[in-house]
Amino acid sequence: MKIKFSNNTILVTGGAGFIGSNLCEELLRLGNKVVCLDNFSNGKRENIEKLLKDNNFTLIVGDIRNLNDCLKASKNIDYVLHQAALGSVPRSIKDPITSNDVNVTGFLNMLVAARDNRVKRFVFAASSSTYGDSESLPKVEDIIGKPLSPYAITKYVNELYADIFSKTYGLETIGLRYFNVFGRKQDPNGAYAAVIPKFVSQLMKGESPIINGDGNYSRDFTYIDNVVQANLLSLVTSNEKAINTVYNVAYGDRNTLNELMGYLKLYLSELDCKISNIEILYGPNRAGDIPHSHASINKAKEKLNYNPQFNLKQGLKEAVEWYWKNL
Numbered sequence: 001m002k003i004k005f006s007n008n009t010i011l012v013t014g015g016a017g018f019i020g021s022n023l024c025e026e027l028l029r030l031g032n033k034v035v036c037l038d039n040f041s042n043g044k045r046e047n048i049e050k051l052l053k054d055n056n057f058t059l060i061v062g063d064i065r066n067l068n069d070c071l072k073a074s075k076n077i078d079y080v081l082h083q084a085a086l087g088s089v090p091r092s093i094k095d096p097i098t099s100n101d102v103n104v105t106g107f108l109n110m111l112v113a114a115r116d117n118r119v120k121r122f123v124f125a126a127s128s129s130t131y132g133d134s135e136s137l138p139k140v141e142d143i144i145g146k147p148l149s150p151y152a153i154t155k156y157v158n159e160l161y162a163d164i165f166s167k168t169y170g171l172e173t174i175g176l177r178y179f180n181v182f183g184r185k186q187d188p189n190g191a192y193a194a195v196i197p198k199f200v201s202q203l204m205k206g207e208s209p210i211i212n213g214d215g216n217y218s219r220d221f222t223y224i225d226n227v228v229q230a231n232l233l234s235l236v237t238s239n240e241k242a243i244n245t246v247y248n249v250a251y252g253d254r255n256t257l258n259e260l261m262g263y264l265k266l267y268l269s270e271l272d273c274k275i276s277n278i279e280i281l282y283g284p285n286r287a288g289d290i291p292h293s294h295a296s297i298n299k300a301k302e303k304l305n306y307n308p309q310f311n312l313k314q315g316l317k318e319a320v321e322w323y324w325k326n327l
Contacts, residue, residue, distance in 0.1 A: 006031035014084030016043025064106030070113035088192035092151035103154035149288035179250035183224030215258035223315025250295035
């Protein structure tokens with residue numbers, strides 16, 4: 001899907017992270033100037049190493065918890081793609097204060113900076129965790145439940161703040177509720193690594209991955225290129241009815257963790273036949289986990305012309321090839 005968007009200056013917060021660095025690359029490829037704000041708590045310099053040589057790319061090492069850093073980074077900026085956050089449900093349960101500081105205080109700082117510097121539009125990473133204990137499937141934007149973790153609370157508060165800033169100050173905002181994003185540059189290491197890169201890394205090392213629960217929990221796994229598309233469409237839309245709202249960003253399907261593991265073993269065993277014989281282990285369910293996640297993407301299709309190009313299998317093949325070359 002070709003999207004025309006050039007000659008703008010965009011601030012990507014968390015631009016050295018997994019999603020942020022992919023957004024930076026695509027925005028530069030399209031002919032824009034990009035400012036990356038990152039404190040490298042999650043982001044990695046190697047994610048943007050090649051971009052540092054581009055004259056249209058500027059790195060600001062700073063923290064969204066510092067309002068002055070936010071004001072500096074958003075000066076002379078046309079659009080903001082706010083990706084900076086502390087992800088992970090388990091991390092927020094272990095340390096809710098830091099998650100709140102980054103995800104709520106940091107978010108509010110960025111909204112204030114965007115308002116004061118007269119940014120045209122503020123597009124931000126929301127989360128499917130906002131659906132909480134709602135059991136309805138597929139997930140529709142207007143029907144949510146009670147949050148199941150401190151992380152989910154912070155991401156819901158982001159949506160509330162964005163709505164208030166659009167109504168009170170006229171700042172254009174769009175929230176994108178990401179559903180289990182995966183793909184190139186996603187870190188397989190650390191205590192809070194996402195399941196796909198973690199499983200890939202373990203299988204490549206000949207280790208037995210541990211699935212939380214019986215493997216029948218399901219997710220709407222979403223390849224990174226679908227997420228990049230949604231962000232770009234949020235920037236280019238001129239439809240007034242498409243702004244100041246939130247959208248599900250997903251493929252619109254769901255697969256169990258057992259199915260996911262089956263695909264990973266299949267694709268990796270094509271590269272190393274020994275992987276097919278690795279035993280899969282099972283552990284307890286994680287606190288705060290939602291049993292099933294499946295997005296309706298009708299709203300994004302209708303208002304943003306969102307058209308995801310990669311289903312789970314296609315995305316996994318791309319991701320596995322990237323990890324094989326880069327791990």
